[in-house]
Amino acid sequence: MNNSVENRFFGIVCGALLVFVAPLFVLFLFLSSERADKEIRDHISVLLVANAQALAKPLWDLDEESVTQISATVVSQGAIVKVEVRDQSGQLDVSQSTIPRSFDGKLVQVSRAIIYNTIDGPKNLGSISVYYPALGLFSGLKQEEVVFISIFIFAVLTVFGTALIGNRFFVIQPLMRLTAAIEATRQLGSRHHVDWQSNDEMGRLARSFNEMQTKLESEEKELKLAHRRATDIYNLTPAMLFSLDEEDRITAVSDYWLLATGYDRAAVIGRNFADLVTANTRDKFVKRRRAESGMAVTVKFICLDGRTMDVLIMESEAGADAHDRLSLSVMTDVTELKASEDRNHRQAITDHLTGLLNRQGFEAVLDNKIAAADAAGQELACLFVDLDRFKWINDNMGHAAGDRALIELVERLKTHLAPSDEAARLGGDEFAILLPAKDAEKRAKAMCEQIASIFETPFAPDMHLSASIGISIYPHHAATAAELLQKSDMAMYAKKRDGKNGAQLFDKAMLDRARSRAEIEANIEAGLAESWFEAFVQPIVNLNGRGIAGFEALMRLNHPQKGLMPPAEIISVAEETGKIVRVGNVIMEKAISNLAKISRISGMQDTYLAINFSPLQFEPALPARLAAIVGRHGIRPERIVVEITEAVLMHDNPQIRMIVTELRRFGCRIALDDFGTGYSSLSYLNRFPVDIIKIDQSFTRAINDGDDDVRQKSRMLIEGITTLSHKMNCTVIAEGIETEEECRTLHQMGLDYGQGYLFHRPQHAAALIEELMAPQSSVARAS
Numbered sequence: 001m002n003n004s005v006e007n008r009f010f011g012i013v014c015g016a017l018l019v020f021v022a023p024l025f026v027l028f029l030f031l032s033s034e035r036a037d038k039e040i041r042d043h044i045s046v047l048l049v050a051n052a053q054a055l056a057k058p059l060w061d062l063d064e065e066s067v068t069q070i071s072a073t074v075v076s077q078g079a080i081v082k083v084e085v086r087d088q089s090g091q092l093d094v095s096q097s098t099i100p101r102s103f104d105g106k107l108v109q110v111s112r113a114i115i116y117n118t119i120d121g122p123k124n125l126g127s128i129s130v131y132y133p134a135l136g137l138f139s140g141l142k143q144e145e146v147v148f149i150s151i152f153i154f155a156v157l158t159v160f161g162t163a164l165i166g167n168r169f170f171v172i173q174p175l176m177r178l179t180a181a182i183e184a185t186r187q188l189g190s191r192h193h194v195d196w197q198s199n200d201e202m203g204r205l206a207r208s209f210n211e212m213q214t215k216l217e218s219e220e221k222e223l224k225l226a227h228r229r230a231t232d233i234y235n236l237t238p239a240m241l242f243s244l245d246e247e248d249r250i251t252a253v254s255d256y257w258l259l260a261t262g263y264d265r266a267a268v269i270g271r272n273f274a275d276l277v278t279a280n281t282r283d284k285f286v287k288r289r290r291a292e293s294g295m296a297v298t299v300k301f302i303c304l305d306g307r308t309m310d311v312l313i314m315e316s317e318a319g320a321d322a323h324d325r326l327s328l329s330v331m332t333d334v335t336e337l338k339a340s341e342d343r344n345h346r347q348a349i350t351d352h353l354t355g356l357l358n359r360q361g362f363e364a365v366l367d368n369k370i371a372a373a374d375a376a377g378q379e380l381a382c383l384f385v386d387l388d389r390f391k392w393i394n395d396n397m398g399h400a401a402g403d404r405a406l407i408e409l410v411e412r413l414k415t416h417l418a419p420s421d422e423a424a425r426l427g428g429d430e431f432a433i434l435l436p437a438k439d440a441e442k443r444a445k446a447m448c449e450q451i452a453s454i455f456e457t458p459f460a461p462d463m464h465l466s467a468s469i470g471i472s473i474y475p476h477h478a479a480t481a482a483e484l485l486q487k488s489d490m491a492m493y494a495k496k497r498d499g500k501n502g503a504q505l506f507d508k509a510m511l512d513r514a515r516s517r518a519e520i521e522a523n524i525e526a527g528l529a530e531s532w533f534e535a536f537v538q539p540i541v542n543l544n545g546r547g548i549a550g551f552e553a554l555m556r557l558n559h560p561q562k563g564l565m566p567p568a569e570i571i572s573v574a575e576e577t578g579k580i581v582r583v584g585n586v587i588m589e590k591a592i593s594n595l596a597k598i599s600r601i602s603g604m605q606d607t608y609l610a611i612n613f614s615p616l617q618f619e620p621a622l623p624a625r626l627a628a629i630v631g632r633h634g635i636r637p638e639r640i641v642v643e644i645t646e647a648v649l650m651h652d653n654p655q656i657r658m659i660v661t662e663l664r665r666f667g668c669r670i671a672l673d674d675f676g677t678g679y680s681s682l683s684y685l686n687r688f689p690v691d692i693i694k695i696d697q698s699f700t701r702a703i704n705d706g707d708d709d710v711r712q713k714s715r716m717l718i719e720g721i722t723t724l725s726h727k728m729n730c731t732v733i734a735e736g737i738e739t740e741e742e743c744r745t746l747h748q749m750g751l752d753y754g755q756g757y758l759f760h761r762p763q764h765a766a767a768l769i770e771e772l773m774a775p776q777s778s779v780a781r782a783s
Contacts, residue, residue, distance in 0.1 A: 312334045366485065370474055494513070536553070
């Protein structure tokens with residue numbers, strides 16, 4: 001209460017009295033005392049003048065009695081309480097006093113000299129001194145002044161009391177009620193109002209306070225309602241909701257969270273959330289929450305019963321800083337989704353047929369294997385395995401049989417793999433195997449021998465397989481995963497070109513061949529775009545008379561800078577890349593156009609044109625395309641000979657057989673090129689509509705071989721082929737005739753036609769036309 005408003009008001013009023021009223025009252029008393037003292041002094045001065053004259057004669061006469069009487073008269077006057085009369089000589093000293101014994105105040109002395117006028121002039125006979133009590137502040141007050149002061153003090157006290165009473169009733173009382181309402185609101189939590197009605201400031205304050213209380217009460221009701229609704233929503237929402245403070249401690253959890261995790265609310269409130277996360281995902285949660293505002297992270301949560309579940313935590317935050325941060329997080333059980341993702345991931349990186357990794361999975365594992373090999377100080381061998389003749393199995397025995405063979409192959413392969421090895425099916429009949437080892441090359445060669453042993457046992461009756469394997473070693477041959485796989489692939493293709501069925505270790509020469517192959521690919525693409533491909537022609541002559549019976553169209557690529565390029569490599573690369581179809585169409589168009597030009601020469605109207613076709617060119621649209629071209633140039637279909645190799649027939653593809661039959665029905669003749677160099681060649685004469693047999697040039701060269709045994713066998717084979725072909729109404733042509741002796745011998749054996757450098761070299765159609773049209777041309781016309 002020492003600091004109450006009332007005490008302060010009392011202090012202010014008292015201070016005002018002390019500062020303003022008290023000094024005025026003291027000044028009034030001081031002035032009153034001064035006035036009374038002056039009146040006394042004036043009275044005594046008059047009295048001393050009169051008595052000094054009265055005492056002059058008695059003092060001259062030394063009349064002590066008279067002096068005593070006068071002194072007594074003086075001391076009885078007014079405020080004088082003592083009189084002393086002394087002569088100059090000291091003979092007379094009279095003192096009169098009325099001072100009571102108890103008086104201990106201060107006396108004020110007033111003296112005057114006693115002068116007596118003699119014949120000789122005035123003489124100082126002595127002095128008279130009177131004493132009166134010193135006046136205090138209240139001593140000089142008159143009765144009227146006392147009454148006035150009393151009235152003044154009463155008025156001041158009345159004002160002071162009235163101010164205190166008014167302050168209590170009009171200020172203190174409403175303030176106490178306001179304070180009581182505030183205290184009640186603070187302690188009881190309810191909104192109390194002030195019971196005070198007035199039109200002054202206190203009334204307005206009370207009304208404002210009551211209005212504020214009413215508004216706050218309404219807002220509190222709304223807040224409580226909103227809080228209750230929010231709490232209900234928080235707990236009734238079918239989601240695992242929880243909140244964390246800035247120290248990652250749990251501050252709230254929803255009922256659904258408790259139901260899903262099995263915990264009690266009291267047991268988890270205040271716990272660090274990271275303690276409920278498995279150790280292997282705890283750091284991820286902590287780092288993500290420190291780094292991000294409003295994180296999303298997937299961790300493994302430990303339930304009360306010990307089971308773990310994969311949960312996705314989505315957090316939203318509000319707050320200006322770390323000390324004023326509010327969070328609301330939702331925890332979603334994604335265990336099934338995670339398992340599904342894992343299954344999808346496994347399916348995405350796994351070959352569905354064999355269960356091995358697919359190309360995507362293998363490429364991902366390859367990086368890890370290289371890192372593991374570096375860490376262990378090991379090497380890593382990559383085996384690229386491609387099955388030989390697997391397409392033939394699919395085409396002839398069906399894809400189901402091919403799939404069974406692949407499954408059986410993988411089962412056999414797995415028995416030879418170590419736990420640290422990794423195998424993958426890259427696609428179709430291509431596989432890759434990773435072998436980590438201290439001496440990876442030695443390990444790879446041993447594995448190749450084991451793989452070769454897998455193929456010793458047939459995969460089904462009459463289903464024999466083999467494999468071409470390329471080997472590359474990290475870090476000797478490659479520095480990266482992609483390079484390692486690429487170089488093993490290059491080594492495998494090198495083995496394919498060298499005869500298949502075996503293993504080939506990568507060497508740097510393969511890079512040169514790869515660069516050369518890439519250059520050929522670029523030249524093929526540029527040749528197609530810039531029309532560098534040309535259809536050279538080589539005449540086919542009758543061995544009896546040397547007349548031209550027809551022409552063979554030969555593909556040539558005439559490079560602007562390099563000139564004519566070897567056709568064998570171009571055809572090989574074009575077939576591997578699938579561009580042989582486009583190249584073949586260009587050559588077919590130009591060759592038939594050249595035949596139309598040659599047909600304008602006298603005697604060339606019945607010559608035929610033989611066109612070589614790759615197996616890839618036998619598309620369903622081929623007969624229609626060929627018919628359109630010959631129709632556009634006015635060439636009879638029987639003048640077109642479709643040359644196919646045994647490789648085309650060997651596949652025994654129903655589609656190829658149908659297209660060949662369609663071409664034969666259209667009127668074209670069919671020639672079997674390079675006869676005698678493939679498998680079971682004679683059976684094709686019976687199964688396909690063949691019109692012309694072309695004996696390979698290797699037989700032609702062997703008929704005059706220096707070795708009698710080789711020469712004799714070659715002649716017997718050629719004679720046998722010729723006899724059988726003629727029996728089947730097939731024309732026989734010998735390729736690669738370069739000498740007159742070869743021509744004479746072949747003619748004696750009964751062969752019909754021949755072609756080779758002895759007669760004509762392949763040349764540009766324009767040059768041949770110019771040669772054929774020369775007036776003195778020695779070139780024989782068709783017979």
